[in-house]
Amino acid sequence: MHRCGRLHPGDQGAEKVNRIHLLPGREKSLLRRHPWIFDGAVKEKNADIRSGETVLVCDAKERILASGAWSPASQLRIRVWSFDPQEEINREFFRRRIARAVKLRETLGLLLPDGGCRLIYSESDFLPGVIVDYYAGFAAVQFLSAGAELWRQTIVDELIALPFIRGVFERSDATVRKKEALPSRNGHLAGETLPPGIIINENGMLFETDLQQGQKTGFYFDLRTAREKIRSIAKGKRVLNMFSYTGGFAVAALSGGAVSVINADSSAPALAQCEKNLRLNGFEGNFQNICGDVFQLLRKFADAGEKFDLVILDPPKLIPNKSAVMRGCRAYQDLARLGFKLLDRNGMLCNFSCSGAMGVELFQKITADATLEAGVEASIIARLEQSPDHPTLLSVPETFYLNGLLSLCRG
Structure with missing residues (x-):
């Protein structure tokens, strides 16, 4: 590692920028404009550089490829700000x-x-x-x-x-x-x-949000297009909305003419907010909120022979890392199996995965395997993904994470 002659961005000449070198052959992802550089690709792993400081990234032949932020504590050692080495970070x-x-x-x-x-x-x-x-x-x-x-x-x-x-x-x-x-x-x-x-207005639906304590920053904006899909198909349906959080899908379903919605979540505060949002939109008496373990509730409904026209399954991330893929896949499959079992004739299952490690093909295979376990035939009638305000950058496939399938039981 050494300092190059280019001035540190924004420092008005105060100091010069450190250069970090990649090991031979480790520049390939960078040349494809992927912005992540892991510690195993870096020659100067223990460089004495301030956390967050801008560095220039060079290949083994001293060619400057990008500038990025140095993170000494993380395995993801550099995140690229710019692939134009001449662009100052200021x-x-x-x-x-x-x-x-x-x-x-x-x-x-x-x-x-x-x-x-x-x-x-x-x-x-x-x-x-x-x-x-x-x-x-x-x-x-x-x-x-x-x-x-x-x-x-x-x-x-x-x-x-x-x-x-x-x-x-x-x-x-x-x-x-x-x-x-x-x-x-x-x-x-x-x-x-x-x-x-x-209170925010999403296509005529009102939601009160909790920016201080809510999940993510308070609301699941990535499900905007999915909520519109649910609203478009909900007319006349009995809906089971599992992992309901603050009621986004519940409001969408009732806005679309659903005759009833049962919401279930393990969080009592989330369900309280769900009820507030439903009443905010003028709904009274055609919904029920249940607090408890969603997996257990699904089994309880199945054992009781309950049937619904639409089952929505939007669980939290069940695959937090690659080591949890097998366990998480089994959990997603169990959810889908139970969801299919609860469908009435020609009912629909809308199931999601927000686990980045879950690819599109794997999620479809898991859902297909769930139909076999449930003893049903089903067809995919819509594929759902994160809303366009969460764009997927083609050079960074990790920016895609939300898989959703809307499946129709046949027969």
Whole structure:
């Protein structure tokens, strides 16, 4: 490792940029514009470089390939900011990247005064480790990498400068920060303070969100298109909504004309919020909320011979890492098997996996195996994935994580 002649971005000549070298042959993924460099590819594994500092990444022949953020505590040692070595990583860089992300959401028609969406999706918006969700004028941010943490104030300054942002709140409490040796952070950062509950409008459906304590930053924006699909098919159906969280699918189903919805979740606070959201949308008496272990509840319904026209299964991540793939696959298959058993004639199962390690083909195979165990025939009538405000960057397949299938039982 040595310092090159180029000035450190944003430091006005204060210091020069460290060069980090890749081992021979380890530049291939970088040449395909994948932004992750693991410690096993780096020559200077123990370089004395400040956490989050910008480094230049060179191949074994001293060719500069990219600039990125150094993370000494993580196996993911460098996250690339730019594949243009001449592009300085400074305030203007973040302003351009944020503007690019905003433009996409404007094009998608998602930046409405009372709406909500994912505004910045990390690598997919060329800002690795930065997550920003938009809630009716407020930004909930997560800084999940050493580089994002180092530039946090710059990013906050640029967010609060956006004309549609009134306040910025931090939710950097995800466990991934531990891998970067970063502490958990949660609190007000800029602008107006958060009101007790922010209500967002999604295609006419109202949801009160909890930005301070809710899952992710308070709402599952990645399921927007799935909620629209459920609303479009729900008319006249008896719906079982498992892992219901705060009632996104329940509101969608009843908005689409479902005759009844049973919601089940292990979290009592989530179910309380689910009930508030249902009543916020004017629904009374046609839903039931049950708190308990969802796997046990599914078995209880099956043993009792209960039948539904639509079963929705949206569990939390059951495959947190590659070592858990086999165990997680069995759990996903058990869920689908029980879901199929609960369907009435010509009923539909809508099942999801948010585990990044679960590929599209594997998820379909697991669901197919579940039909065999349940003794049913089923056809896929729709494939569901994360909403377009969570774009999949083709050069980074890991940015795709949400698999969903809508299957129709035949006969």
